[in-house]
Amino acid sequence: MDFAIETDRITKKFGDITAVNNISIKVETGELFGLLGPNGAGKTTLISMLSTMIEPTTGSAKVWGFDVGRESSQVRQNIGMVFQDTTLDDRLTGRENLDLHGRLYGLDSKTRKKRIAEVLSLVELADRADAIVKTYSGGMMRRLEIARGLMHHPHVLFLDEPTLGLDPQTRTHIWEYIRTLNKEEGVTIVLTTHYMEEADHLCGRIAIIDNGEIVALDTPEALKEMLGGDVITLEAERREDTTRLSEVYKQNGCACIVSLKGNEVFITVREGERQIPHVLALASDAGIPVRSVSLRKPTLDDVFLHHTGKAIRDKEVSEVEQVRYKIQARRK
Secondary structure (H helix, E strand, O other): OOEEEEEEEEEEEEOOEEEEEEEOOEEEOOOEEEEEOOOOOOHHHHHHHHOOOOOOOEEEEEEOOEEOOOOHHHHHHOEEEEOOOOOOOOOOEHHHHHHHHHHHOOOOHHHHHHHHHHHHHHOOOHHHOOOEHHHOOHHHHHHHHHHHHHOOOOOEEEEEOOOOOOOHHHHHHHHHHHHHHHHHOOOEEEEEEOOHHHHHHHOOEEEEEEOOEEEEEEOHHHHHHOOOOEEEEEEEOOOOHHHHHHHHHHHOOOEEEEOOOOOEEEEEEOOHHHHHHHHHHHHHHOOOOEEEEEEEOOOHHHHHHHHHOOOHHHHOOOHHHHHHHHHHHHHO
């Protein structure tokens, strides 16, 4: 099978609100694929359709060769799911949580016992298998949820914000487990995240999603390379000067985006070190005072900014909050 997931113009509407709009993607078998975007972009809605939890409004999708609408039972047999919020029973032990999941998937006693030992070893929780889950740390709970998602040998694993709320050290450990299960278990993984570093370090390819649409899709390296090599950041003395500064650079052939937060202007150029004197001279000739200037390589933040005009940190609002806000606005 070449593709573990295929979607064709899949769309989801809630009333007159479009959460996912005409998305067509193909995820290769064995790939570690990322959906990168702010909360509210449509990431969770998309994987909810792919995991058969909600039905598409229009369009179609196949997961492991099965149609998510007509063959939902077969899809569920071939996928694992780790939700954004914990769904563990914290009154049971880790082993009991895994055993319950195995029973729900029809695994016999011998298979359950063998598989529990395997997945606990994979996420390094064998020594805490018989401890009550409410005594686990947040990172341990996340690892147990990943282990539970692997119990029935899924071909495709969906991870919805797998490291949300974890400290940096625990997040790095979770990344290692994800890489390991992708390589050693051969599982196709689709993860959603709004952490740029997570997408950059883990994913072979990334789909940047905003307002329910995919605005860019490629490898992290290719996405950053398309910006042109270097990013010069200038901080204007006054907020009102940023738009003027942007126009000056655009008129002189510089790719330029004005951040919607603060006094910064970002210019994407090649050979940035050589361009800094020219960039500062243009600002001086226009009579626009510049407070500071810096140079760096492009990041996925810059890619998102390039395609949407906003940084992810400026768009952090949950999907539920967005829907509520829009509904309330219409009622008024």
